[in-house]
Amino acid sequence: MEISSCRLKGRFSLLMIMIIFFMMCGSTRSQLTVDFYKTSCPNVLKIVRREVMIAIKNEMRMAASLLRLHFHDCFVNGCDGSVLLDGSDGEKFALPNINSLRGLEVVDRIKAALENSCPGVVSCADLLTIAARDSVLLSGGPSWKVLLGRRDGLVANKTGADQGLPSPFESLDDIINKFVAVGLNITDVVALSGAHTIGLARCALFNNRLFNFSGTGSPDPTMESSMVSDLQALCPLTDDGNKTTVLDRNSTDLFDNHYYKNLLNQKGLLGSDQILFSGDEAQTTATKDLVQAYSSNTTHFFADFVKAMIKMGNISPITGSAGQIRNNCRILNSS
């Protein structure tokens, strides 16, 4: 009798432990879904699309700026809206972002429209995910179903932004490692770099290639010579490096695979772009093959880009009851 009741209790508590275990898993594991706001904010996609359309109509470059915001959000503490937080120790002041991030006022407008329809429901992190997808689509790129249900983080991480975001002056190996650190791989590096088919960059981010590349006394030999002359004229060494030029010289505002065609012609703008095709590191064979494949097959590029965007959007989301839904993307809710 005693033995069997003990066994029963043993089994019972084991069952309880298992139930509690699965409940805890449920609340911490990432569980983004396509219909997360189905009842709480059924028009969320329409509202964001409308605001992104208005913003892009006003300035086409805004598509690029919004896409980049999602990337810079996800690479730092996961996709948690942390990039949007104001404050002197905010990510906005990290080197890759300062005087560079754009679109924050557009985010404010999208958030205001969402708060107007569904107050306190849609996170700033999800807003960025949807706006990035819409920006790609409205620029002529592919579309996909966005996974939703992210919540907003409670801290910004300036150091994380300085250390985790790739720089255009880094080696291919270092760039790949930064992607691997957040669960992405070489295919994702090459596919996501294709985002540079839209948008602009400042001279300061590529003028190291124009005059005295790596102390050689000459421009970067992997930049086509007429492009070197053009850019030398745009970005004289005496300048402050704030002038801008297009990342994709062929089809500036169109989301297409010309970024990769440019690389084949040594017309990549950033060192980190051209290195995918013209580098001489161990990983170059792999990235070069992908550049070639994407340059000749838009379907292939779009398919891999979409896969990589979804992967990037899944980097450490906050779900369940952790974090919060910010009312204003720039500041934490007062508790």
Ligand code: HEM
């Ligand atoms: C592979 C590593 C990457 C490096 C080193 C890099 C670096 C840069 C730099 C230096 C700029 C110009 C910033 C300025 O002028 O202030 C830029 C712009 C941009 N980046 Fe990247 N990036 C990378 C990957 C990505 C990814 C993964 C995405 C998105 C999926 C992205 C989207 C963009 C867009 C759209 C712009 C133009 C923004 C605008 O015009 O406002 N980049 N990037």
Ligand SMILES: *[C@@H]1O[C@H](CO)[C@@H](O)[C@H](O)[C@H]1NC(C)=O
């Ligand atoms: C900031 O990011 C770094 C990784 O770059 C991480 O080690 C650190 O824990 C983060 N800090 C906070 C407060 O999240």
Ligand SMILES: *[C@@H]1O[C@H](CO)[C@@H](O)[C@H](O)[C@H]1NC(C)=O
């Ligand atoms: C990268 O990951 C994707 C799956 O997310 C996979 O299809 C692809 O083959 C991987 N690429 C490499 C080079 O491992």
Ligand SMILES: *[C@@H]1O[C@H](CO)[C@@H](O)[C@H](O)[C@H]1NC(C)=O
């Ligand atoms: C290029 O840079 C190197 C090292 O930074 C320097 O020694 C050299 O004098 C420079 N050459 C020219 C032509 O400016």
Ligand SMILES: *[C@@H]1O[C@H](CO)[C@@H](O)[C@H](O)[C@H]1NC(C)=O
């Ligand atoms: C570029 O412009 C910003 C203001 O937009 C300014 O703060 C910064 O100092 C300028 N950069 C340089 C190198 O002068």
Ligand SMILES: *[C@@H]1O[C@H](CO)[C@@H](O)[C@H](O)[C@H]1NC(C)=O
């Ligand atoms: C863009 O590339 C295509 C071929 O790939 C070429 O026909 C066209 O002239 C290029 N356009 C510009 C503006 O360079």
Ligand SMILES: *[C@@H]1O[C@H](CO)[C@@H](O)[C@H](O)[C@H]1NC(C)=O
């Ligand atoms: C282009 O890529 C797609 C998707 O990867 C593939 O199904 C198709 O066969 C490729 N087309 C060519 C002409 O290689």
